Amino acid sequence: MSVESPALIFLNAFLINNFVLALFLGLCPFLGVSNKLKTALPMGAAVIFVMLVASVCAYGINLLLVRFQIEYLRLIAYIAVIASAVQLVEMTVKKFSPALFRMLGIFLPLITTNCAILGMALFQTANEYNFVQSLAFSLGAGAGFTLALVLMAGLRERLDLADVPDVCMGAAIAMMLAGLLSLAFMGFAGLGG
């Protein structure tokens, strides 16, 4: 059983072990959707929501799995849960904001295979968080993902006007930016601990 306070867990997942910039999880949506601030924020919100749902479901399912001693099904059960949560988000977004749905494109269904979310569910089980701790953890992880996405989108929007040399165009400069951001996030190491 873990005894950390929920606030500390939130802070830890949000800044110190930021899922994107410290653990390098969920890099493909991070690089794929961070072109524009306009898509970065809704994407972040979608990820936060899916994380919350996945966290609650994973917590419940884990209890069942442990009860029937079939923990080896954990991975596949979690993936099924995440996939259905993503379906829910996808249908909602498609119904209420078709424009946003088109902007997010392939990256919305790809949340299903977002390793950040599966990672969050597996970490919370491995750390033996209770229900409240799990919620704080998933909220922190989602918020951290959103923070990284928004910072990155702001920088990339500014770089649209920059005179980037040909060799560094596109993915190269995005990777370098991600590296610099990650370097800056190293400053949070050990915070609160």
Add this chain to the structure above:
Amino acid sequence: MSDALLQAELRTSPHVRGDLTVDKIMRHVVYALLPVCAWAVWQFGLSSLALLVVCTAVCLGTEQVVCRLSGRASTLGDWSVAITGLLLALSLPPGLPLWMAAVASVVAVAIGKSFFGGLGFNVMNPALVGRAFAQAAFTVPMTTWTPSQAAGRFTEFIPSSLTLPFLQPRSIEAWMDRVAPDGFTGATPLALMKFDHIPTDALPMLLGTITGSAGETSALLILLCGLYLVLRKMMDGRVVLAVLGSAFLLSGAFFLWNPDVYPDPVFTLFTGGMMLGAVFMATDMVASPETRWGVWIYGGLIGVLTVIIRLFGALNEGVMYAILLANAASPIIDNLTQPRIYGAVKTAEKKAV
């Protein structure tokens, strides 16, 4: 004759230009850095002189090479790379092996600036990018401090300075025993405060006779040099005020809450890279916000993050990371604080978003 008199000269605006150009501002920043450099050499001797020369030369060289490779006109003439080199050298520990300083310089200019398109497009302060890289890559040499005003500092190098590339830095213990005053532990005032709760007097910190990075020791000198630039309108004094003010207030609040654990606000302002960072690094024109409120938010963010990292983080110094993070946030800050367009009505503005 009469034809010449009748000719009208057509020009596009602007018709009246100020005499402040990028080159001129950058040149004056270099001038303002020179006293700080001189103090660094006086404090740490030959090693810090070598550090300054190596960093500046490698920065200039890298810029030249990248310019040539990307087929652009050389931008060495705008002095900005010289600033990067000097600032980087001033922010490094004086005994850092010179080859590591050279690597940090290459990273600073190439990855910090040139790859983004050169001057005006860098997203973060290049010197700090180089320093953060060095901190991540060479953690131990980057946190090894040598005594200031050591005996014989003008005739011999700190032994670790001359390490050959890719070798372990030479041990400086024998040298330290010889030159350092008794009881010198190689800890900066910040580390002493954080790990042992030993405060340092304010006066030595103000004058700069303490140990630390090559150029960050004298708060007074840095402030005077910054004041010169602010008075000549070549630097944004609001950023400096916001950084120092917010750091003072937050650390003051913690000090009042529990004076036994937290350092007093004056200590916070005069230690580590606070002054150098606030005056010369946070004020990087390119990587900081432009809007009226944005400048204050940006400076406040740096001060607050610095204090939080110093007091609660694993590191005893957070100015570098605070500035890098605020640099990263500055496009967002700019976005959120766009001033209302003259004549636009507030409700209409909301609808447009």
